[in-house]
Amino acid sequence: MAEKTTIVTEVQKTLGVDFLTTGFLRRSASGIICDIDFLDAKSGQILWNRNFQIANLSYLDDAAMQIEHIARTVAKSISDTAIASSRMQPLNDVSDQNLLISGVGLMHRATIRDFLKSRDFLSEATSRLPNLAETHAWLAKWYVLNVMKGYTMDQKRDTQLAIDCTAKALDLDPQSSLSLTIDGFAHNNLVHDFSTADQRFESALDVNPNESLAWLLRGSLKAFLNDGEAAVSSNQQARKLSPIDPFNYYYDSLASTAYIAADDFENALVYANRSLTTNDQHLSTHRAKITALHFMDRREEARTAAEELLRIWPSYSLQHYERSHPVSQEKLGRRALKAMAASGIN
Numbered sequence: 001m002a003e004k005t006t007i008v009t010e011v012q013k014t015l016g017v018d019f020l021t022t023g024f025l026r027r028s029a030s031g032i033i034c035d036i037d038f039l040d041a042k043s044g045q046i047l048w049n050r051n052f053q054i055a056n057l058s059y060l061d062d063a064a065m066q067i068e069h070i071a072r073t074v075a076k077s078i079s080d081t082a083i084a085s086s087r088m089q090p091l092n093d094v095s096d097q098n099l100l101i102s103g104v105g106l107m108h109r110a111t112i113r114d115f116l117k118s119r120d121f122l123s124e125a126t127s128r129l130p131n132l133a134e135t136h137a138w139l140a141k142w143y144v145l146n147v148m149k150g151y152t153m154d155q156k157r158d159t160q161l162a163i164d165c166t167a168k169a170l171d172l173d174p175q176s177s178l179s180l181t182i183d184g185f186a187h188n189n190l191v192h193d194f195s196t197a198d199q200r201f202e203s204a205l206d207v208n209p210n211e212s213l214a215w216l217l218r219g220s221l222k223a224f225l226n227d228g229e230a231a232v233s234s235n236q237q238a239r240k241l242s243p244i245d246p247f248n249y250y251y252d253s254l255a256s257t258a259y260i261a262a263d264d265f266e267n268a269l270v271y272a273n274r275s276l277t278t279n280d281q282h283l284s285t286h287r288a289k290i291t292a293l294h295f296m297d298r299r300e301e302a303r304t305a306a307e308e309l310l311r312i313w314p315s316y317s318l319q320h321y322e323r324s325h326p327v328s329q330e331k332l333g334r335r336a337l338k339a340m341a342a343s344g345i346n
Contacts, residue, residue, distance in 0.1 A: 012041035018097070019047075019081075021074055031055040036070055038077060047077060072244050079105045079246065091124055099125040100135065107142055108247045110281035112151060118142060126165075133173035137182045140165030144186050149283070150313075150324075162186045177211040180204035185217050188224070192326040197221050212242035220254050224327045228262025249278035249285075256288040260295075261332055268292040283313060287321075287336055294339035306343035318345060 008020060023036040036050045050073070052066040082101035086094045094102070103121035106114040119142050125135040143162035152158045163186055169179035184200030187193040198221060204214040219234030235258045239251060252275035259268035272289035275282065286309040293302035310316060318337055327333040 008039055008041060008044040017041050019074075019078060021070075028053065034066070038074060047081075048073075068244055072246075075244070075246050086121065091120065094121070094124070096125070096128060099128070100138065103142075104138055105246075107138075107145065108250070110279050112149075115145070115149070115151070119146075131172060133169040133176040133179045136165045136169035136172070137176065137179040140169065140182050140186060144182070144190055147190055150320075159186075159190045162190060175207050177204040177208035177214060180207065181211060181214040181217060184214070184221070188217065188221050189326060194221060194225060194326075210241050212238045212245065215241065216251060216254055219258050223254075223257045223261035223332060224330065226261060226331045228258065228260075228264075231258035231261045232264075234258070249275045249282065252278075253282050253285040253288065256285060256292065257332070260288060260291055260335065265292045265296045269296065280308075281312065283309070283316075286312070287340065290343050290345075291336050291339040294342055295335065299342065302339060302343040306340060306345050310345065316345065 008022075011017070011020060018041055020039045020041045021036065022039065023034060026033050026035070031054050033051055033053045038047050038049070039045065040047055050070060054066070079101055082098040083105055086098050086102040099121045103118045103125060106118035106121065109115065109118075119139075122135065122139040122142055125132075126139055129135050140162045143158045143165065146152045147155055147158050147162070163183075166179060166183035166186055169176060170183060173179060180200045181204045184197040184204065187200065188197035198218075201214050201218040201221065204211050205218070208214075215234050216238035219231045219238065222228075222234055223231035232255075235251070235255045239255075242251070245251060252271045256268045256272040256275065259265070259271065268288060269292040272285050272292060275285045276289065279285075286305065290302050290305045290309065293299075293305055318341060321333075321337065321340070322328045325333055325336075328337065
């Protein structure tokens with residue numbers, strides 16, 4: 001064990017990594033066993049281990065499923081470790097890397113406490129790394145979500161802060177695909193400037209055709225513009241590029257909206273339910289579920305879904321949706337309003 005720890009710490013010093021995943025294959029009577037260890041590279045401590053067995057004849061199919069599970073577990077472990085470490089330290093002692101991981105991770109968690117805490121980490125990251133475009137882009141996304149989630153106490157102020165942050169990010173790096181994408185997100189959802197949003201997403205994809213988030217948010221824009229076919233295809237492309245994204249609930253939520261725009265209410269319901277299984281605090285997913293059920297003539301289930309939305313957001317109203325949503329008066333929005341009204345939301 002001491003020899004293994006020495007090897008791991010030497011690798012850590014050489015590569016400058018915090019974590020390592022190691023493994024080996026061994027034969028068994030019924031196939032091949034793969035043993036996986038996930039380690040803290042600095043100490044050599046094994047944080048967890050997994051093993052899975054695959055039959056020789058079905059190696060590729062079985063291995064792909066198991067490797068995807070391992071990759072998800074590794075990503076979650078890194079995020080959870082960074083967040084746990086950051087919570088226990090004074091803000092000044094949190095490493096630059098953990099600031100960003102914790103800020104982004106907590107921003108996408110369900111509770112308002114975690115969401116608000118993420119701003120502390122992201123604000124510190126922009127102060128500590130003022131010349132890194134991505135820190136300003138992630139902080140901009142926080143402000144966008146703060147408005148969209150209904151947490152803001154000053155919508156006009158937070159909208160301007162989101163735009164200011166993306167402007168700063170793009171000043172630092174005009175070719176940052178993430179910054180272009182978040183700027184498009186802000187213009188789409190807060191400013192309701194669909195033309196600028198479309199330009200930003202296209203620019204982001206010109207810079208990096210593999211920018212999954214740009215494809216995802218482009219799909220949302222296309223749904224807003226009633227182009228259901230483009231909305232679905234953009235969402236599917238986003239999934240192909242990030243099949244094990246840790247925020248898959250968000251991909252599923254926007255997929256539901258895309259399928260509503262494409263008049264495919266069955267798939268809209270499938271993805272809404274899948275998203276809610278992971279995160280039941282996302283308002284737009286509840287809205288999509290109500291809309292899908294209503295237009296499938298499953299009215300009683302739609303009323304039950306509306307009751308669930310109001311249980312989480314008791315003050316939610318049609319007026320709030322009409323006032324705050326960028327497409328409340330477009331086809332997609334009118335469908336949502338009709339479905340919610342028929343399901344008991346006033």
